[in-house]
Every structure is written in structure tokens, then in C-alpha cells.
Amino acid sequence: SLYPRIDGISQLLATIDVFIYADNKINGEVDWYGVLGVNPLDTEDVIRKSFRKLVLMLHPDKNNASGANGAFLLVSEAWELLSDKTKRSAYDRITSLHRSQHNVQPQCASTTAAPPPAPAQNG
Amino acid sequence: MASTAAQIHLIRPSFAPNPTRTTSKSGFFGTSVSFTTPKSSLPRLRKCSNRRNHSLRVAAEKVVGIDLGTTNSAVGAMEGGKPVIVTNAEGQRTTPSVVAYTKNGDRLVGQIAKRQAVVNPENTFFSVKRFIGRKMIEVDEEAKQVSYNVVRDDNGNVKLDCPAIGKQFAAEEISAQVLRKLVDDASKFLNEKVSKAVVTVPAYFNDSQRTATKDAGRIAGLEVLRIINEPTAASLAYGFERKNNETILVFDLGGGTFDVSVLEVGDGVFEVLSTSGDTHLGGDDFDKRIVDWLALSFKNDEGIDLLKDKQALQRLTETAEKAKMELSTLTQANISLPFITATADGPKHIETTLTRAKFEELCSDLLDRLKTPVQNSLRDAKLSISDIDEVILVGGSTRIPAVQGVVKSLTGKDPNVTVNPDEVVALGAAVQAGVLAGDVSDIVLLDVTPLSIGLETLGGVMTKIIPRNTTLPTSKSEGSGKKQDITITGASTLPSDEVERMVSEAERFSKEDKEKRDAIDTKNQADSVVYQTEKQLKELGEKVPAEVKEKVEAKLEELKKAITEGVTQVIKDTMAALNQEVMQLGQSLYNQPGATPGAGGADGPSEASNKGPEGDVIDADFTDSK
Numbered sequence: 001s002l003y004p005r006i007d008g009i010s011q012l013l014a015t016i017d018v019f020i021y022a023d024n025k026i027n028g029e030v031d032w033y034g035v036l037g038v039n040p041l042d043t044e045d046v047i048r049k050s051f052r053k054l055v056l057m058l059h060p061d062k063n064n065a066s067g068a069n070g071a072f073l074l075v076s077e078a079w080e081l082l083s084d085k086t087k088r089s090a091y092d093r094i095t096s097l098h099r100s101q102h103n104v105q106p107q108c109a110s111t112t113a114a115p116p117p118a119p120a121q122n123g
Numbered sequence: 124m125a126s127t128a129a130q131i132h133l134i135r136p137s138f139a140p141n142p143t144r145t146t147s148k149s150g151f152f153g154t155s156v157s158f159t160t161p162k163s164s165l166p167r168l169r170k171c172s173n174r175r176n177h178s179l180r181v182a183a184e185k186v187v188g189i190d191l192g193t194t195n196s197a198v199g200a201m202e203g204g205k206p207v208i209v210t211n212a213e214g215q216r217t218t219p220s221v222v223a224y225t226k227n228g229d230r231l232v233g234q235i236a237k238r239q240a241v242v243n244p245e246n247t248f249f250s251v252k253r254f255i256g257r258k259m260i261e262v263d264e265e266a267k268q269v270s271y272n273v274v275r276d277d278n279g280n281v282k283l284d285c286p287a288i289g290k291q292f293a294a295e296e297i298s299a300q301v302l303r304k305l306v307d308d309a310s311k312f313l314n315e316k317v318s319k320a321v322v323t324v325p326a327y328f329n330d331s332q333r334t335a336t337k338d339a340g341r342i343a344g345l346e347v348l349r350i351i352n353e354p355t356a357a358s359l360a361y362g363f364e365r366k367n368n369e370t371i372l373v374f375d376l377g378g379g380t381f382d383v384s385v386l387e388v389g390d391g392v393f394e395v396l397s398t399s400g401d402t403h404l405g406g407d408d409f410d411k412r413i414v415d416w417l418a419l420s421f422k423n424d425e426g427i428d429l430l431k432d433k434q435a436l437q438r439l440t441e442t443a444e445k446a447k448m449e450l451s452t453l454t455q456a457n458i459s460l461p462f463i464t465a466t467a468d469g470p471k472h473i474e475t476t477l478t479r480a481k482f483e484e485l486c487s488d489l490l491d492r493l494k495t496p497v498q499n500s501l502r503d504a505k506l507s508i509s510d511i512d513e514v515i516l517v518g519g520s521t522r523i524p525a526v527q528g529v530v531k532s533l534t535g536k537d538p539n540v541t542v543n544p545d546e547v548v549a550l551g552a553a554v555q556a557g558v559l560a561g562d563v564s565d566i567v568l569l570d571v572t573p574l575s576i577g578l579e580t581l582g583g584v585m586t587k588i589i590p591r592n593t594t595l596p597t598s599k600s601e602g603s604g605k606k607q608d609i610t611i612t613g614a615s616t617l618p619s620d621e622v623e624r625m626v627s628e629a630e631r632f633s634k635e636d637k638e639k640r641d642a643i644d645t646k647n648q649a650d651s652v653v654y655q656t657e658k659q660l661k662e663l664g665e666k667v668p669a670e671v672k673e674k675v676e677a678k679l680e681e682l683k684k685a686i687t688e689g690v691t692q693v694i695k696d697t698m699a700a701l702n703q704e705v706m707q708l709g710q711s712l713y714n715q716p717g718a719t720p721g722a723g724g725a726d727g728p729s730e731a732s733n734k735g736p737e738g739d740v741i742d743a744d745f746t747d748s749k
Contacts, residue, residue: 052392059567061558076569084505 008065011057018054018071026095032078040092044083051079186319186348186560187309188356188552189302191336193252193378193405195519196220196301197546198309199553201562206360206553208546211308217545218308222300223247224287230636232304241441244270244433246287248297250407253379254281255294256328256335256616264403268411270433270440280617293617295335296625299342303633306345319346321556323548325380326352327400334616342625344633348559353377354384355395355570356551357517361542362388363554363566370396370510374497374530374538375517375548379405383496385504385511391565397503399496404489406447406520412485413443417458417473425471427464435463446477451522454479483525493529514538519545642691649686649694653679656705663712671711675704 021034033040036054038047057063058072081087187209188199195217198209208216213234223236224246231239240247253265259275266273272284274291282291302322310317324336333350340347354373361371368389375382382400386393417439418429429435442458449456460473483490501508514530516538521527530538557563617625656679660672667675678701685697 049390052390055392055569056390056565056567059569061567062564 008063011063011065011068014054014057015063015065015067015071018058018074019067022074029091029095030074030078032081032091035074035078036082040095047079047082051075051083184319184560185313185315185317186321186556187306187313187317188321188323188549188554188556189305190323190353190356190549190552191252191298191302191305191339192217192220192548193250193380193407194220195378195545196305197549198305199546199549199551199556200309200313201553201557201560204562206363206550206557208549209309209312211305212311218301218305219249220252220298220301221247221249222251222297224285226287228288230300230632232300240270241434241437243287244437245272246285247271247437248283248285248292250379251283251294251297251301253407254283255298255339256332257281257294268407270437278618293621293625295339295342295617295622296629298336298339299625299629302340302343302345303629306343318344319348319556319560321349321351321552321559322347323353323356323552324350325375325377325400325402326354326382326384326398327380327402328352331616338617338622338625341622342629344626344630349555351552351555351568352382352384352395352398352570353548354382354398354517355386355393355568356549356555357515357542357547358384358386358388358393359551359554359566359568360547361513361515361539361551362393363551366390369512370506371513371515372497372500372511372534373515373517374521375400376493376520376526377405377518378520379407381405381493381496383500385500385506392567392569394569396506397500399500399503401492401496404492406518408489409447409486409520409523410440410443412489413446413477413482414439416477416481416485417443417460417475420475421463421471421473425466427466427471429464432464438463447482447523450477450479450482451524479524486525490525490529493526494533497530497533508534511536515542515547516540517542517544517547638691642689645691645694645698646686646689649682649698652698652701653682653686656701659705659708666712667708668711671704671708675701675708678704 017037018035021031021037024031024034033042033047036047036050038050042050054075055072058068058075060069060072063069063072081091185200188206190197190199196219197217198211199206200209201207210216211218211233215234218233219237221233221236221240223231223239223243225231225239225243236247237249240249248271250265250269254262254273258279259266259273259281260279262273262281266281272286274282274284276282276291281294283294283297284291302320306317306320320340322336322340324333328336336350337347354375357373357375358371361373362369365388368387370385370387373382373384373386375384380400380402381404382398384398385396387396388394414430414436422428429439438460442460446456446458455476455478458473458475458477462470463473464471501511511534514534514536516527516530521530521538521544527538530536554563554566555568558566558568656675660667660675678697682694682697682701685694
């Protein structure tokens with residue numbers, strides 16, 4: 001929407017976002033939530049949606065721009081971790097974030113009042 | 124290079140036990156992997172730079188999707204935004220993956236090759252997919268089950284012996300012939316040159332089987348843009364127009380392999396969660412059970428082992444396949460094989476009935492083997508059966524009621540029947556071809572390759588990287604982040620110079636083929652011209668002016684002579700000359716009531732004789748009896 005006439009601007013922005021968040025360290029760990037453009041409190045469904053959106057923009061079949069492949073790999077790595085309940089809660093523990101929400105059943109809204117999905121960083 | 128040695132340096136994932144991890148810019152879960160395989164990394168690099176240079180330039184050329192099956196193959200293409208099956212020259216939607224060489228050296232591919240299998244068992248190659256990219260020691264069982272001779276070459280690789288032309292083929296070469304026909308037929312159907320394709324392989328194919336399949340493409344003069352897994356392709360076809368989230372299980376029982384994949388589909392993203400299978404199990408095995416049963420009872424009754432008789436074996440196999448198919452809809456099949464062999468007492472026949480129950484009993488252990496991969500794939504995907512929304516059946520063998528029964532009992536679900544199990548893989552390959560050609564924008568495939576390491580990393584990047592069956596030296600290395608080496612050797616792919624030789628050989632053959640076809644067509648056309656002209660002359664009789672008739676007859680004789688001599692270019696020229704005279708004849712008839720025949724004779728062949736560069740001497744193999 002910035003310069004609608006320049007092709008692939010949103011792809012480029014997504015790529016840059018991914019790299020910025022990948023450099024962001026929390027307790028020595030990469031900010032994987034940030035990489036996927038979501039919040040640590042988001043449900044798995046929200047994270048999945050955001051992951052898919054990014055994948056459609058960054059996958060090598062879709063995007064030949066330099067850096068896109070690296071961003072794609074980071075996004076994949078983030079999803080690999082956050083889609084796994086065990087790995088996600090271990091990660092949350094290390095980054096000392098919201099331990100209680102994710103130890104039980106992360107995507108089940110009935111455990112705690114699940115917070116409304118926060119706006120993703122990049123549309 | 125007869126064997127590939129892949130060296131993988133990997134740093135152990137050190138996430139949970141070791142928080143002082145450094146950033147890794149690539150790889151998964153802190154695993155950075157680098158390949159030093161010359162064979163698989165070089166083409167990949169080249170590919171990458173190609174992509175960059177020509178990025179975003181959408182080629183107008185059609186990319187097709189090819190399901191290169193064990194028993195049958197199919198081709199799909201995107202037409203009007205939808206994947207469709209491309210019919211072959213015979214008008215069929217699938218083509219038997221069969222290649223044969225006749226005694227006079229003619230090559231037959233597809234249905235015509237399959238049809239003559241009984242009379243030419245040693246030179247008819249089928250189920251070649253079971254041998255592609257394999258070492259001889261891996262396929263001992265399979266080698267015994269085919270009617271042609273499977274031999275071991277100096278490298279321990281599989282070669283297929285063809286006594287008709289005194290040659291030993293690599294499985295790649297035979298598959299290349301099938302690919303060649305598929306692509307030629309597709310070019311005709313689509314009215315477009317086809318030189319690029321996405322080819323599918325069983326998910327459980329290893330690296331050398333994949334590389335060998337790619338080599339087959341190259342030998343066929345085809346650029347294989349991507350190798351994708353068959354169950355994944357099936358899911359692409361199934362989910363192509365579905366937008367909702369679904370977790371699906373693809374159950375793919377083909378002619379020679381069995382694959383199970385679990386996928387999550389939604390928002391255009393197809394993510395493979397797990398894959399499992401059995402490379403030595405397929406529809407052929409079910410046929411084999413019937414063959415063995417028939418042969419055993421014949422041996423008991425007559426004391427003759429039919430399995431030693433290649434021709435009888437081929438007839439048994441064909442009949443078994445037919446009976447198996449019949450038992451998918453009927454509860455019993457009649458088997459009738461007259462004159463299956465002969466003894467001193469005279470000819471022997473097989474006349475019996477196979478019930479569905481008996482068939483299921485014969486195959487009970489095969490049916491049992493279907494269970495483990497399904498359970499493994501669910502376990503690997505960390506899902507339970509209740510998480511599966513749809514079960515998709517792929518491959519002709521899923522028509523067997525007992526197979527469907529196993530699926531139902533394993534999953535507690537009625538399988539989805541909206542897809543055609545014979546076509547869905549080719550359709551899905553066409554979808555991926557569309558993605559690569561830029562025709563399909565809103566779909567992306569994230570696949571895992573269960574056994575492979577090198578080949579699939581481009582594009583299909585979501586590899587779980589550490590191959591399932593590789594034993595990692597884990598002692599003392601837990602969380603230490605130490606560099607480790609795994610060496611995988613003994614890939615059974617062809618040395619690259621041998622592939623080059625096969626490529627040029629195939630090109631030569633394809634030229635010869637074209638010339639041969641041209642020779643036959645020309646001769647048939649000439650025969651028809653001779654017949655038509657003679658008929659016309661006879662019918663017109665006295666109406667034809669003598670001088671015109673003389674000229675026509677002279678040219679006619681010339682053409683007849685040319686046909687017997689069989690030189691294509693000469694036939695073409697003489698035919699053109701004759702046509703000129705016949706035209707003159709028409710003219711003279713037209714002008715008859717009045718003026719004399721127009722312009723004094725034609726100057727022989729003019730523009731009609733295009734002496735092309737391919738005016739070489741060709742011997743047509745067909746000689747008509749005059």
C-alpha cells in the first residue's frame with residue numbers, strides 16, 4: 001500500500017520484518033513470535049494463519065528476491081518450534097513468558113480467558 | 124562417479140539443554156547443514172543462479188505434471204486455470220509404463236508394448252520403476268518376478284537385458300522412453316512444445332531413486348523442474364479448490380509402492396506433516412499372489428512348474444491382474460487359460476474360479492503390511508486418528524475392497540471418493556507445474572522428504588533435514604554442539620558420463636524414430652496415391668487424352684518403382700511429380716469441351732519437393748506385397 005505500483009513491496013517489507021525480529025534476542029533466544037508477526041499469547045490457529053501468509057510471500061517458488069529465501073527459512077524454523085506444543089512451552093519458559101497459559105492447552109480458549117489476537121506486525 | 128558420497132556436517136540442535144546458542148541464519152531449529160556432495164549440490168547451485176537471473180520472467184512454455192507410475196503413467200497440465208489430464212495418442216488417459224523391443228529392433232511404448240508382452244516376454248520391460256536407482260542386492264525379490272532378465276553391472280547396479288537388440292539397459296533409459304512418449308503425446312494434445320515437467324515419485328523414494336528419475340527425464344530430453352512426492356501431489360489436486368483448513372491422510376497404494384502422508388491444508392499452504400511407506404509393496408504384489416496360487420495348483424495337478432516358462436508366466440500375470448480387477452466389483456472371477464503349456468499327453472489348460480474371499484486370504488499378509496505405515500505417519504505427525512478430517516485414496520490398488528476395508532478399520536472413516544485414484548497424482552503434479560510456471564499464484568507446497576537429504580532442498584525446502592533411517596552418532600554429543608560427520612555412500616545412480624551417453628543416444632534414436640515414421644507415412648501415402656490414380660485412370664478410360672495419360676502412366680510407374688526401392692525422399696519427389704501430372708489431367712478434362720489441354724505439360728516437381736537436410740537414405744521396414 002506504500003507504493004502500490006512497485007511490485008512486491010509487501011514481500012520486501014515482510015522479508016525485512018523477519019530479519020529484524022530474528023536479530024531481536026530475548027534471554028539469548030530469537031524472538032520467534034516476532035518472526036512470525038504474532039504475540040506470545042496468540043493461539044496456535046492465529047500463529048498458523050500468520051505463518052501461512054508469510055510462506056505464501058516468501059517461499060522460493062513465489063519469491064526470487066535476495067533475502068527472501070533466508071527469511072523463509074527463519075519463518076519455517078519459527079513455525080517448526082512454535083507449532084510443537086512441547087518445544088513452544090520450553091521456549092516460553094526460557095524466555096520467561098506467560099508460562100501458565102501454554103503449559104496446559106495452548107489453543108484451547110476455555111483454560112484462561114484467551115486474549116484477543118493482537119494485530120500482526122505486517123498485515 | 125558410480126557412487127555418491129554425501130558429507131553432512133551438522134551442529135546438534137542445542138536449544139533446550141543449551142541456552143547459549145548462537146544465531147543460525149539458516150536451517151531448522153538451530154541445525155545448520157551444509158552439503159558437500161558434488162553431485163547434488165552443483166546442479167542445485169546452478170539452478171539457484173538461473174532462478175535469480177530469470178526471476179519473474181514467466182515463460183510461455185507449458186510445464187506439464189507427470190505421474191510416472193510403476194504400471195501406468197499419466198500427464199496433467201493446467202488448462203484454463205484448472206488441472207486436466209492430457210490424453211495420449213491412443214486417446215487414453217493413462218499410458219502403460221511398458222517398453223518393448225521387437226525382434227527386428229522396433230521399439231514399442233505404452234499400450235502396444237503391453238499388448239505384445241505375451242509373445243515377447245524377454246524384451247518387454249514393465250514395472251521398471253521397481254529397479255530405478257537401485258542396487259542389485261536391494262531388488263533380488265523383484266528381479267525374480269519379472270519376465271525379462273535383470274542383471275548386475277560392474278558397479279552392482281541393476282541392468283535390464285534386452286536380447287532382441289543385444290543391449291543392456293539401465294532402468295533410467297527405459298523410463299526415459301516412457302517419458303518421451305508421454306511428452307510427445309502431450310505436445311500433440313496441447314499443440315505446444317513441452318520440454319519442462321514436474322515428475323512425481325513415491326514419498327519413500329531415496330536420494331538415488333530420485334536422482335535416477337531426474338536422469339531419466341534428462342535422457343528423454345526433458346528438464347525436470349521438480350521432483351515431488353506422489354501423495355503430496357494427490358493432496359494438491361484434492362485441495363486445489365478447497366479453501367478451508369483440513370488435516371488429510373493420503374493413502375497411496377500404487378503398482379509397486381505404498382506411501383502414506385499426513386498433511387495440513389489451508390489458506391493455500393500444503394504442509395506435509397509426516398510421511399511413511401513401504402517401497403516393496405504394491406498392486407503387482409497382489410497379482411503375484413494370484414500367479415503363485417495358480418502356478419502352485421497347476422504344479423500339484425500336472426507336475427509342471429509354469430513359473431519357469433517365461434511366456435506362461437506372462438500370461439499368468441496378465442490374467443491375475445485382470446482377475447484382481449474383476450474382484451473389486453465381483454465376488455468371484457473366472458480364470459481361463461487355454462493351452463498354457465503342453466506335455467506328451469497334449470495341451471494343458473487352466474480353468475478355475477477365484478473367489479474374493481480366497482483372494483483376500485492369499486493377500487492377508489500384504490494387507491497387514493498396510494497398517495504400520497499408517498500408524499507411523501500419524502505418530503510422526505503427532506496426531507491421533509480423530510484429528511484426520513479426510514482420507515484420500517490414491518493408486519489403482521485402493522480399489523481392492525479389502526484394502527478399503529483396512530483403511531476403514533484403521534481410520535474409522537469412509538475414505539473420500541471424490542478423486543480418481545488413477546489421475547489425481549498427475550493432476551497434482553500439474554498444479555505444482557503451474558506454481559513453477561507462474562500460472563498458479565495462491566498455492567505453496569511445504570514438503571518433507573523422508574529418506575532424502577540432498578536433492579529436494581530447493582523449493583521444497585521444509586526438509587526435516589535429518590533423515591529418518593540414518594543413525595546419528597549421538598554418544599557424548601548430547602547438546603555439545605559438536606560438529607559431526609555422516610557419510611552416506613553407495614548411491615546407485617548412473618555415472619554422469621554414462622547419462623550423457625544415454626542422452627545423446629536417445630536423441631539419435633528419437634531422430635531415427637522420426638525418420639522411420641516419416642518413411643512409413645510416406646510409403647503409405649504413396650501407395651494410396653498409386654491406387655487412387657490407377658482407379659481414376661480406369662474410371663475415366665477414353666475420356667483422357669492419350670498424351671496426358673501417357674505422362675501420368677510414366678510417372679505412375681516411376682512412383683511404383685520408387686516405392687519398391689523404398690527411398691523416402693525419392694518417393695516424395697516422384698509422388699509430387701505424379702501429383703503434378705494428375706493435376707494436368709484434371710485440367711485437361713475440365714477444358715475438354717472446347718479448347719485443347721492447357722499449358723504444355725508441367726516441368727516436373729517444383730515447389731513440392733522440399734529436399735530437406737534429412738534426405739538421407741532410409742530403409743523402410745515394411746514392404747508391401749504387390
